[in-house]
Amino acid sequence: MSKLQVKKLKFGKHNFQQVIQPQVLVAGFFDGVHLGHQSVIKTGVRLARTKNMPVSVLTFDRHPALVYSPQPPAYYQYLSPLQRKLELLDNLGVDRVYIAEFNPDFAHLRPQSFVEQFLIPLHLDTLVAGFDWTFGPKTQANMETLRQLAQGRFTVLKVPKLQFDQQKISSTHIRQFLKTHQIAAANLMLNYNYQNSGVVVHGFHRGRRLGFPTANLDIPLEQLIPAIGVYVTRVRVGQDWYPAMTSIGRNVTFNHGNNPLTVEANLLDFQGDLYGQTMKIEWLKYLRKEIKFANASELIQQMQQDQLQTQKYFQKV
Template sequence: MQTIDVLPPLTAAQFPEQQVVLVLGFFDGVHRGHQAVIAAGRAEADRRHLPLALMTFDKHPAIVYGGVDEASFKYLSPRTRKEDLMRANGVDLYYRVHFTPEFAHLSPQAFVDDYLCGLRAAVVVAGFDYTYGKKDIANMALLPSYARGRFAVIEVKERTDQMSKISSTRTRQALADADVDLANELLGYTYQTSGTVVHGEARGRTMGFPTANIAADPEVLTPGIGIYVVRMHVAGKICGGMASVGRNVTFGDDRDVTVEINLFDFSGDLYGQHVQVDWLHYLRGEVKFTGMDALIEQLHQDEQNSRDYLAKH
C-alpha cells in the first residue's frame, strides 16, 4: 500500500497514474461498517481491474465541523494503526488529506472537481451517511449531480447488529463503559492501544504481581476503569496477561487513573519499551479491598480467570 499525505491543494504529482475506484470516509476504528464500505470498493476495483484508492483525513471531521475540542478528542485508531488496518483491508493507494482552513471551506462542487475528479475516480464508493460539507447540500443523494457523469457512485447501506447501527460512536461508548467485548464485536477485530512502559510505584512486585505501567498514547481512547484480559506486543513477542485500568483505590482516594499490566510467564526489563496492548475481555470492575491480603487473593483469582480465557480463545 502506498500512503500519500496531501497538504491542500492536491498537486498533479499526487494524481494516480490511472483511473481508480475511490473510497471515501474518515473510518475511525475501521469497524465492520467501514469494512463493508471498503469491501464494496475492493470488489468494484477487482471487477474493473483498477487500483483501490481511499481518501481520508488527518483530523476527525467533528473537530473541524462540529466544534469538538481537538485536545480532548480520543481516537479509536491513530495514524499508524489506521494505516495497518487499511493495508489489511486491501487498499492500494491511501490518501490522507490534511484539514486546512482552505480545504474546510471548499464548496461541495469544488471538492468533487478538485479531489474526486483530481484523483481520477472512475467510481466513488462511500457509506450512506457520508458528507462532504453541510449535510443538506453535501450528501450521498446529491453526489451524482455534482459528478456530472464523470464517475459512477456506489452508496453502501448501513450495517447493523441485533441492537442498532454499527458505528464509531457506539464503539467509543462501549470502550468508555469498559465493554471491550462489545467493542471488539463491533470492530470485527481486537481493539489495540499503544504506549511506553514507565516507572510506577512498584507495589505489585511486593505482592508477587509485578506490573508494567503504561503511559498510553494521549490521543487514543483507553478502555474504562476495570480489570481485563490482555495480550501485549513487546520486542517482537506477544505475551498474555491481565490489565488494571483504575485508581488503585485500595491504597488511597483521589488517585490518578493508571494502566498497569501483569504479564504471565515473562521476565525482562521493559522500561522505556514501546508496546501494543490487545484488549481481549472484561473481567470485573475495580474494587476497594479491606487490605493487602484480600487484594492478593483476588489477583490470584483474576490470574486464573485470565489464563482460562487465553487458553480457551
C-alpha cells in the same frame, strides 16, 4: 512487508499531480475501521480487482469535529489513531491512502470545489462510500448530491447500512460499549480485538512488591481506552503475544489524593525488562470493577483470583 502508499493532500497547495491511471476511491473517516467500514472498503477492493485497477482510500488527518468546533486535541479520542488506521487499511488490501489535511479552509470548501479540486485530479473510475457519507453540510454534500456534482465523470457507489443485533454498526456504539465494559460487543462490531499501544514507563513498582510485576503503559491521550476496571488482555512484546491481566484505574487502595489514571499489565508468562519498549495491548474480557481494599493482603488475594480467571480464559481459547 507492507506495500501501502501514503500521500498527504493539502487544500490550496496543489501538492499532488493529476493521477494518470484510473482508480477506485473509497471515501470516509473510518475511525475504528469497524465492520461497517470494512463492508465499504471491501466493496471498493472487490470492484477494483474486477476492473484491474488500484484501490485507494481518501480520509482526513483529524476528526472534522476538531475543526468545526475547535477543541484541544485530547478532546477527541480515536478508536484508531492514524498509524493504527493505516495498519488496518493495509490488512484489507488497500493500495494507497490519501490523507487530506482537514483545516478550516478545507472545512468551508464548497461541495463543487471539493469535487473539482480534490476528486477529479485523482482520476476516479468509481467513488465508493457508505450511505451516510458527507463532505460538507449534510443538506448540500451527501451521496445523492455527489452524483449530480460528478456529472458523469465518475460513478458513485453507495454501500448500504450494516446492522448488528438491530443496531447500526458505528464508532459511536463501539465507544459506548468500551465505556461500559462491554468488550465482547465492541470486538464483535470491530471484527477484531480492540487495541491500544503505548510506551512502558516507570510507575510506583507496587506490583513487583506485591508479587505481580506490571508493565505501566503510557498511552497517548488521543487513544480511547476502555472504562476503569480489570480485564483479560494479551500484550505484544516484539513479535510475540503474551496473556495478561490488566488494570485500568487510579490505584484506589493506595490513595494519596487524586491518583492519575494508569494502565498496568501483568504478563503471565514473561520474564524480562520492558521499560522504554512500545507495547500493544488487546482487550479481551472484562473481569471486575476497581475496588478499594482495606489492605495489601486483600488486594493480593483478589489479584490471585484475577490471575486464575485469566489463565482459565486462555485455556479455553
